[in-house]
Amino acid sequence: MIGEHLIIAPILIPFVTGALMLLYDDRRRAAKFWLSIVSAAAQLLIAVQLVIRAKTGGDVSDWEGISFYLLGDWAAPYGIVLVLDRLAAMMLVLTGLLAIPSLVYAHAGWNRQGPHYYSLFQFLLMGLNGAFLTGDLFNLFVFFEILLAASYGLLLHGSGQLRVRAGMHYIAINLAASLLFLIGVSLIYGVTGTLNMAHLANLIAAMPGENRPLLHAAVAVLAVAFLVKAGSWPLSFWLPTAYMAAAAPVGAMFAIMTKVGIYAIVRLSMLLFGDTGGASAGFGAGILIILGMATVLFGLLGVLSSQGLGRMAAHSVLISSGTVLGITGFALAGGGPGMLAGALYYLVASTLATSALFLLIEPMSREDGGIAAMLALTADAYGLDGADLDEVPDAGLAIPATMTVLGICFALCVLMLAGLPPLPGFIGKIAMVQALMAQTALPAGLAWSFIALLILSGFATLIGMARIGIQTFWSGDLVLPRVLALEIAPVIALLAVLAMTTVKAEAMLRYTAGTAQALHDTAAYAFGVFATPRAADRAPDDQGDDP
Numbered sequence: 001m002i003g004e005h006l007i008i009a010p011i012l013i014p015f016v017t018g019a020l021m022l023l024y025d026d027r028r029r030a031a032k033f034w035l036s037i038v039s040a041a042a043q044l045l046i047a048v049q050l051v052i053r054a055k056t057g058g059d060v061s062d063w064e065g066i067s068f069y070l071l072g073d074w075a076a077p078y079g080i081v082l083v084l085d086r087l088a089a090m091m092l093v094l095t096g097l098l099a100i101p102s103l104v105y106a107h108a109g110w111n112r113q114g115p116h117y118y119s120l121f122q123f124l125l126m127g128l129n130g131a132f133l134t135g136d137l138f139n140l141f142v143f144f145e146i147l148l149a150a151s152y153g154l155l156l157h158g159s160g161q162l163r164v165r166a167g168m169h170y171i172a173i174n175l176a177a178s179l180l181f182l183i184g185v186s187l188i189y190g191v192t193g194t195l196n197m198a199h200l201a202n203l204i205a206a207m208p209g210e211n212r213p214l215l216h217a218a219v220a221v222l223a224v225a226f227l228v229k230a231g232s233w234p235l236s237f238w239l240p241t242a243y244m245a246a247a248a249p250v251g252a253m254f255a256i257m258t259k260v261g262i263y264a265i266v267r268l269s270m271l272l273f274g275d276t277g278g279a280s281a282g283f284g285a286g287i288l289i290i291l292g293m294a295t296v297l298f299g300l301l302g303v304l305s306s307q308g309l310g311r312m313a314a315h316s317v318l319i320s321s322g323t324v325l326g327i328t329g330f331a332l333a334g335g336g337p338g339m340l341a342g343a344l345y346y347l348v349a350s351t352l353a354t355s356a357l358f359l360l361i362e363p364m365s366r367e368d369g370g371i372a373a374m375l376a377l378t379a380d381a382y383g384l385d386g387a388d389l390d391e392v393p394d395a396g397l398a399i400p401a402t403m404t405v406l407g408i409c410f411a412l413c414v415l416m417l418a419g420l421p422p423l424p425g426f427i428g429k430i431a432m433v434q435a436l437m438a439q440t441a442l443p444a445g446l447a448w449s450f451i452a453l454l455i456l457s458g459f460a461t462l463i464g465m466a467r468i469g470i471q472t473f474w475s476g477d478l479v480l481p482r483v484l485a486l487e488i489a490p491v492i493a494l495l496a497v498l499a500m501t502t503v504k505a506e507a508m509l510r511y512t513a514g515t516a517q518a519l520h521d522t523a524a525y526a527f528g529v530f531a532t533p534r535a536a537d538r539a540p541d542d543q544g545d546d547p
Helices: 002-021 029-056 086-106 117-133 137-155 160-192 197-206 211-231 239-245 247-254 257-273 285-305 309-335 337-365 370-378 387-389 402-417 424-438 444-473 484-503 505-520 522-532 535-536
Strands: 064-069 081-084
Touching: 002 064, 002 117, 002 137, 002 257, 002 337, 002 505, 029 064, 029 081, 029 086, 029 117, 064 387, 064 505, 064 522, 081 086, 081 117, 081 309, 081 402, 081 505, 086 257, 086 337, 086 484, 086 505, 117 137, 117 257, 117 387, 137 160, 137 211, 137 257, 160 239, 160 402, 160 484, 197 522, 197 535, 211 257, 211 285, 239 247, 247 257, 247 309, 257 309, 257 337, 257 484, 257 505, 285 309, 285 444, 285 535, 309 444, 337 402, 337 484, 337 505, 387 424, 402 424, 402 444, 402 484, 424 505, 484 505, 505 522
Parallel strands: none
Antiparallel strands: 064 081
């Protein structure tokens, strides 16, 4: 019985936890921290179970790994439906893997810079999980707004002139993108009469010719909103400053925020404009390729020109997003599932690495005073007294050999983002390059240009990050920072997960290959959403035609 409701748990758990913590006095941070950790751990365990379900099926509501959950027991497309497949399950696990280290890092003192940090964090997780699970466009908009509203508070957490200025720009551009999102959704509903993704996938091939241009225009408006959230050039001007200004644990979670936009583009592109899209098949593929290449180029130039690690990490996020965006265009143009499998593997690895890099920014740039000095600057603003500062868990917890540990962690992040062997960045890029070299759907020059950009982006990352490393670790007037175990343990945990993605690369690539194949199989997704438990129990001959 519990298994039937497991799909909605990643949404309900953070919602209930976040709401419950609003009832606590904000000084009871220890209780809020443990509630948040338990919530995040439960979400991760459930996400792992959902990955197993997506791989093997095993439920009456499963069809070839596609599971659904009908809220209010209203059948699709009339009711709200949550859909679990291999891609959604993978993104849920990735969210859980980032959430726990970010929460632990925040407990070192960042949560004390302002009120309701843990509640906002839980609502962010609710929005992320809901965006990955929803099966219709309107609720995708709803979950986008939930995660964005939470991210506004988290970005502004701690105030400061730079943070407030960046936060205002971030809020303004995302509100504009949300307006475009709503306009696009309204136009799609006006043309098709539905917002259910599976229903749209069924209707697209038979769309009357006179309605198809309006549908394409509606999807283009919607795509602009997704491209803003994905940080695609030229709509990415807001991202480096906003991500650089965010507190370290917030930046670590923001590493997956751009991937929500990428996820939406991958999902809708393959559903609506894949091989079963009829006259719309391949729509927008060339634009996605060009925008992906431009974003990678902008990101690598930003990495080379950046003078600080925070801005450099933000441009690394753009390189990651641009890479997956461009590969999605190639896959949509008929490149096959192989290159998309490599891109999904790279997405996971690069997101983990950039998240770890964001957590390293403050310890590497800390001159003296540690977390207590940072807290002292905000104590008066938020009514903290000396007793509160004494509660900071730093006594006896500073790590030994500080610069050695920081240096090793930083070097591993650099090697991963640069795509050097044997780390997963190299494995993902090799998988993409092999598939690009084999594709014949587009001119070879375009594929080779993208390959060149992949190589150059890694080279630029290596040069830019090495410069920061030399300035930090080989400076003649080096001051040893005091780094807490609570600050470095999350980084080590993320690097350990990256190591596991290298050791288990073959198994992960098999999973991403199956995910890419499932994304190309639009009919299986549509049938999985429209199937009912009773229909699944009937014999194949009695099921009738696919919806």
